[in-house]
Amino acid sequence: xxxxxxxxxxxxxxxxxxxxxxxxxxxxxxxxxxxxxxxxxxxxxxxxxxxxxxxxxxxxxxxxxxxxxxxxxxxxxxxxxxxxxxxxxxxxxxxxxxxxxxxxxxxxxxxxxxxxxxxxxxxxxxxxxxxxxxxxxxxxxxxxxxxxxxxxxxxxxxxxxxxxxxxxxxxxxxxxxxxxxxxxxxxxxxxxxxxxxxxxxxxxxxxxxxxxxxxxxxxxxxxxxxxxxxxxxxxxxxxxxxxxxxxxxxxxxxxxxxxxxxxxxxxxxxxxxxxxxxxxxxxxxxxxxxxxxxxxxxxxxxxxxxxxxxxxxxxxxxxxxxxxxxxxxxxxxxxxxxxxxxxxxxxxxxxxxxxxxxxxxxxxxxxxxxxxxxxxxxxxxxxxxxxxxxxxxxxxxxxxxxxxxxxxxxxxxxxxxxxxxxxxxxxxxxxxxxxxxxxxxxxxxxx
Ligand SMILES: Nc1nc2c(c(=O)[nH]1)N[C@H]1C(S)=C(S)[C@@H](COP(=O)(O)O)O[C@H]1N2
Ligand SMILES: [Mo]
Numbered sequence: 001x002x003x004x005x006x007x008x009x010x011x012x013x014x015x016x017x018x019x020x021x022x023x024x025x026x027x028x029x030x031x032x033x034x035x036x037x038x039x040x041x042x043x044x045x046x047x048x049x050x051x052x053x054x055x056x057x058x059x060x061x062x063x064x065x066x067x068x069x070x071x072x073x074x075x076x077x078x079x080x081x082x083x084x085x086x087x088x089x090x091x092x093x094x095x096x097x098x099x100x101x102x103x104x105x106x107x108x109x110x111x112x113x114x115x116x117x118x119x120x121x122x123x124x125x126x127x128x129x130x131x132x133x134x135x136x137x138x139x140x141x142x143x144x145x146x147x148x149x150x151x152x153x154x155x156x157x158x159x160x161x162x163x164x165x166x167x168x169x170x171x172x173x174x175x176x177x178x179x180x181x182x183x184x185x186x187x188x189x190x191x192x193x194x195x196x197x198x199x200x201x202x203x204x205x206x207x208x209x210x211x212x213x214x215x216x217x218x219x220x221x222x223x224x225x226x227x228x229x230x231x232x233x234x235x236x237x238x239x240x241x242x243x244x245x246x247x248x249x250x251x252x253x254x255x256x257x258x259x260x261x262x263x264x265x266x267x268x269x270x271x272x273x274x275x276x277x278x279x280x281x282x283x284x285x286x287x288x289x290x291x292x293x294x295x296x297x298x299x300x301x302x303x304x305x306x307x308x309x310x311x312x313x314x315x316x317x318x319x320x321x322x323x324x325x326x327x328x329x330x331x332x333x334x335x336x337x338x339x340x341x342x343x344x345x346x347x348x349x350x351x352x353x354x355x356x357x358x359x360x361x362x363x364x365x366x367x368x369x370x371x372x373x374x375x376x377x378x379x380x381x382x383x384x385x386x387x388x389x390x391x392x393x394x395x396x397x398x399x400x401x402x403x404x405x406x407x408x409x410x411x412x413x414x415x416x417x418x419x420x421x422x423x424x425x426x427x428x429x430x431x432x433x434x435x436x437x438x439x440x441x442x443x444x445x446x447x
Pocket of ligand 1: 119120121122123124125171172173174224225226227238239267268269280281282283284285286287
């Protein structure tokens with residue numbers, strides 16, 4: 001394809017535009033894509049035909065075009081809508097397409113190992129070009145900061161120099177259940193489906209940190225990826241969270257290159273992603289490029305303010321909590337899902353019917369599982385399998401018999417190893433709607 005003809009400029013697709021900016025200097029790409037010339041002060045004013053070209057492609061005039069720096073790909077072109085990537089997903093509910101966020105209805109999460117097609121997607125920025133192109137050729141992971149020997153590892157070195165581990169790991173967004181808070185909280189309105197349990201392959205985070213030699217001054221990790229900020233500004237960090245160093249050194253955390261036996265898909269962090277167990281999903285950096293070992297609590301993007309933070313004390317719904325009273329959300333609370341049957345199902349009255357799902361807890365194992373068919377008046381113990389490995393979710397099953405025709409609800413309640421249970425109502429209101437672990441319930445009609 002030739003980009004040199006001025007006639008067919010409007011024919012460039014967003015993909016072709018991105019390719020130009022990858023292959024050429026920003027100035028060349030500006031000129032080739034839009035006829036934009038760099039002015040003497042290098043701010044690259046768009047003029048005449050170039051401005052008209054970009055405006056035509058955007059479908060709108062650009063009032064502040066004089067402020068657009070050279071080499072800035074308009075964010076509107078910086079990524080395809082994502083619809084193409086979502087086509088391989090099966091039955092997910094799209095909450096936002098820019099950034100791409102989609103959750104999975106509970107009844108589609110019945111598999112023990114969540115297939116790619118049903119794994120929720122949570123993006124804070126745009127999927128990086130390297131992931132879209134499945135290009136891991138020059139990928140490196142840097143470990144630096146409070147370490148004896150900073151490392152810069154290729155994926156081949158990770159694979160060759162450390163023991164490979166494959167294990168199931170659940171991953172839940174800290175905002176899962178946000179939709180049920182009253183008053184509501186801003187952000188993606190996740191209902192129950194920002195949870196999944198895939199099988200991940202990689203190396204232990206602990207082994208890599210030990211190879212770098214963690215200094216006694218280490219306090220926290222800070223994670224970085226190469227995804228693109230929604231503004232398109234390469235200087236802005238999309239999200240950079242971290243965990244206390246003791247948590248980071250837990251044996252089950254992984255730096256993974258494969259999910260369910262395939263290279264980590266673009267939507268889930270190609271080519272490398274971190275998996276921190278038991279913490280909100282935001283600690284599990286996708287598109288992982290760097291782990292900065294800090295001598296203080298990490299203060300990266302979305303570590304501070306109200307992001308992924310809870311009030312240090314219980315507050316009444318709607319309270320304005322001062323920022324200084326907010327604490328980092330760490331261990332995720334105990335929780336469960338009913339994945340079979342689907343809500344609204346009809347079952348015969350007076351006959352046993354199977355109900356089943358999964359249970360998980362941020363502090364490790366789930367100890368017990370109960371179900372109720374009478375709005376929480378009585379609870380019957382369900383059969384609960386041990387996890388195949390620590391921090392995989394656990395299968396539970398129960399047989400229920402609905403005594404006569406009518407409307408029932410099945411409620412499910414998990415109890416963790418410390419005896420903490422899921423509440424029947426939304427717990428702990430907080431300004432941004434994190435950590436809702438209320439019992440999952442489904443409607444069942446007996447006939
Ligand atoms: N680089 C990067 N890593 C990230 C995110 C992101 O936007 N960018 N989102 C985080 C959040 S908030 C969650 S819940 C999980 C979601 O992982 P998934 O999209 O693979 O389900 O990734 C985390 N890691
Ligand atoms: Mo999240």
